[in-house]
Amino acid sequence: MKISLAWLNTYLEKPVTADQAEDLLTGVGFPIESRQATAGGDMVLDVEVTSNRGDCLSHLGVAREVAAAAGMGVKLIDDALSVVADTAPVESLTSVTVEEPSLCPLYTARVIRGVKVGPSPAWLVERLAAVGVRSVNNVVDVTNFVLLEFGQPLHAFDMARLGQGRIVVRPAREGEPFTAIDGTKHQLKLGMLVIADAHKAVAIAGVMGGLDSEVSPRTVDILLESAIFAPMTVRQTSRSLRLASDSSYRFERGVDPLGVERASRRAAQLMVEVAGGRIAQGVTRIGEPEPASRRITMRASRCTALLGYDLPPGRMMQLFTQLGLSPSADDESDDIICQAPTYRLDLHREVDLIEEIGRLNGYDACQVAARIAIVPRGVQAEVAAARRLREVMTAHGYCETVTFSFVQPRQGELFVPAGTQPVMMDDERRKKEPMLRPSLLPSLLACRKANQDAGNSGVRLFETAATWGRRGPAIDETRRLALLMDVREDGASASAEQSLRELRGTVNELCQRLAGVEVTFEPVEVPYLVNAAAVRLRGETLGVVGQVSAQVLKTFELLAPVAVGELELAPLLSAYPPKRMTQALARFPAIERDLSVVVDEAVSWSRITAAVAAVQAALLEEVRFVTMYRGKPVPAGQKSVTMRLVFRDPQATLRHEQVDPQVAAVVERLGQALGAQLRA
Numbered sequence: 001m002k003i004s005l006a007w008l009n010t011y012l013e014k015p016v017t018a019d020q021a022e023d024l025l026t027g028v029g030f031p032i033e034s035r036q037a038t039a040g041g042d043m044v045l046d047v048e049v050t051s052n053r054g055d056c057l058s059h060l061g062v063a064r065e066v067a068a069a070a071g072m073g074v075k076l077i078d079d080a081l082s083v084v085a086d087t088a089p090v091e092s093l094t095s096v097t098v099e100e101p102s103l104c105p106l107y108t109a110r111v112i113r114g115v116k117v118g119p120s121p122a123w124l125v126e127r128l129a130a131v132g133v134r135s136v137n138n139v140v141d142v143t144n145f146v147l148l149e150f151g152q153p154l155h156a157f158d159m160a161r162l163g164q165g166r167i168v169v170r171p172a173r174e175g176e177p178f179t180a181i182d183g184t185k186h187q188l189k190l191g192m193l194v195i196a197d198a199h200k201a202v203a204i205a206g207v208m209g210g211l212d213s214e215v216s217p218r219t220v221d222i223l224l225e226s227a228i229f230a231p232m233t234v235r236q237t238s239r240s241l242r243l244a245s246d247s248s249y250r251f252e253r254g255v256d257p258l259g260v261e262r263a264s265r266r267a268a269q270l271m272v273e274v275a276g277g278r279i280a281q282g283v284t285r286i287g288e289p290e291p292a293s294r295r296i297t298m299r300a301s302r303c304t305a306l307l308g309y310d311l312p313p314g315r316m317m318q319l320f321t322q323l324g325l326s327p328s329a330d331d332e333s334d335d336i337i338c339q340a341p342t343y344r345l346d347l348h349r350e351v352d353l354i355e356e357i358g359r360l361n362g363y364d365a366c367q368v369a370a371r372i373a374i375v376p377r378g379v380q381a382e383v384a385a386a387r388r389l390r391e392v393m394t395a396h397g398y399c400e401t402v403t404f405s406f407v408q409p410r411q412g413e414l415f416v417p418a419g420t421q422p423v424m425m426d427d428e429r430r431k432k433e434p435m436l437r438p439s440l441l442p443s444l445l446a447c448r449k450a451n452q453d454a455g456n457s458g459v460r461l462f463e464t465a466a467t468w469g470r471r472g473p474a475i476d477e478t479r480r481l482a483l484l485m486d487v488r489e490d491g492a493s494a495s496a497e498q499s500l501r502e503l504r505g506t507v508n509e510l511c512q513r514l515a516g517v518e519v520t521f522e523p524v525e526v527p528y529l530v531n532a533a534a535v536r537l538r539g540e541t542l543g544v545v546g547q548v549s550a551q552v553l554k555t556f557e558l559l560a561p562v563a564v565g566e567l568e569l570a571p572l573l574s575a576y577p578p579k580r581m582t583q584a585l586a587r588f589p590a591i592e593r594d595l596s597v598v599v600d601e602a603v604s605w606s607r608i609t610a611a612v613a614a615v616q617a618a619l620l621e622e623v624r625f626v627t628m629y630r631g632k633p634v635p636a637g638q639k640s641v642t643m644r645l646v647f648r649d650p651q652a653t654l655r656h657e658q659v660d661p662q663v664a665a666v667v668e669r670l671g672q673a674l675g676a677q678l679r680a
Helices: 005-009 018-027 059-070 122-130 138-150 231-241 246-251 259-275 300-307 313-322 350-361 381-395 409-415 441-453 493-515 550-555 570-574 605-615 656-674
Strands: 002-004 032-037 043-047 095-098 106-113 154-158 166-171 177-179 185-187 193-196 201-204 222-228 284-287 294-299 335-340 460-471 474-486 520-523 529-537 540-548 562-568 591-600 620-629 638-647
Touching: 002 005, 002 059, 005 018, 005 043, 005 059, 005 122, 018 032, 018 043, 018 059, 059 138, 059 313, 095 106, 095 284, 106 166, 106 259, 122 138, 138 154, 138 246, 138 259, 154 201, 154 259, 166 222, 193 231, 222 259, 231 246, 294 300, 294 350, 300 313, 300 350, 313 335, 313 350, 381 460, 381 493, 381 570, 409 441, 409 550, 441 460, 441 474, 441 562, 474 493, 474 570, 493 529, 493 540, 493 562, 493 570, 520 605, 529 562, 540 570, 562 570, 591 656, 605 620, 605 638, 605 656, 638 656
Parallel strands: 095 166
Antiparallel strands: 002 043, 032 043, 106 222, 106 284, 154 222, 166 193, 177 185, 193 201, 294 335, 460 474, 474 562, 520 529, 529 540, 540 562, 591 638, 620 638
């Protein structure tokens, strides 16, 4: 924010030098980025203003801070209308309709008739030129002057160019054309707020006026707008149209509700002084009533505790008085009650007042301890779980990626879960990738494409990050783990199966290391996968694994198949550290029997293990998968599954004749439940 020192001093009881202003402002949190002398003997200070202090985007706001830091007062600005020569009431000249009160909480309009538009007087031109604002004409210059004085944006319309002399604050229509004052042409979108007349949009609310209604040398009657617009809608519209202005910069940060009419009166009075004319009686006001100051209570003891040094309550009261907070003490406690002015939009809570005390009293008053006591604490379980996850993944040869959260719609739409809608960003800065990713897989596949272009093979990638989806009006954000590995290069079906088994093995070990239990895999239909399986942990679906479909490979321009998996992170991280059961090593040897059974292609391994478990063989300790075979002499549509049954007696050495009946029972059960036949 560029501040003219000469202009600033007009609001101070005692003028300050450039050095004094810099010291005072820097001490209260407004450092000076640069200083520049002007040809007229003025000094321009470039003041750094934080985004929560929109009240300081004006000479009056900065003057308040200088006065508070120096312990002096601020001169009041005379905003009274001393010239009201027009007998016509404003209601007979114009009307205002606000269709979206939530986006425009307050709109005021004044009418000045009979003005003579021309060059501005020298004092006005000099004031604006000092801070880098070009003089346009006396009417427009007044609105810019008041903007820089009060921080309240204003706009002057040529009433002769307003259809029916009306103002309608409404949402823009889709594709509605608009030409801004700077000559740029725009196609407006739904949700943008515009100032319109009876026929068309004449300004973009809070951003910029239109070329069709701008003040020109032919202008005679002025409609003066002073309003409040919702910061978020101004910001979104400004970014979407790539149209920024001094007005939008201030509306995005919030303006003083009480300053709306004060700025309007000040501008109307100045317009009459520099351009002549008559001010219509009254003001058209649509919206909220003038608010009262906010009442905030601060405990003096709490202030002392947070700042770390003793400060008498009387000193606190003095500092609050310098800030214009009208403090009063509670006789029954150590509370100090302040009235936050309406222009201090950043003051809401007790801690805000404590920050004001620390800021104005000087941060150098905070004592620095010679030693800092550090209490060692254990690593949080979730942090330890995340470290363990990375250890497991890197041990299996995976490289971690960090990718953007945005994806191209044609890629992201392939992974949108059923029952949800993608989350789209209305931000012109990401034209090619406006979708927040519904899955991490598009990001990993795009990364795989980059590796393909670089000639890399045998790629294994993983990432932990957030995904987004919309369910009705709500947006769900879910943290997930995704992993990707290349299928073996020979391309045979056996290689694809082996790659999927390796992937499932990685997922299974990960769940064992984090949750302490093995997961189960159940066949499932997933649009973007083939040979897909649902990963279930303690009966709940954790995610999916499978091989990427041909359609997805084509979309991402991948030449070789890849296997992928995606899991929800929360159930895994919350289960850490795992609870494990231990037992003594077996004292007696086991007997192992391998069975090869021929089953239908659709029979899954989980169904086979379930059938074996149903036998409830007393001595059966474990069932292990060995291999799978397709081809002669196994009939088409069937497969041979080889399993290993491990039997053990914990009390004695097991004999084969004890195992034979249980093996026979398992074979019989497999035949009954699955139609399995023992392969010779």
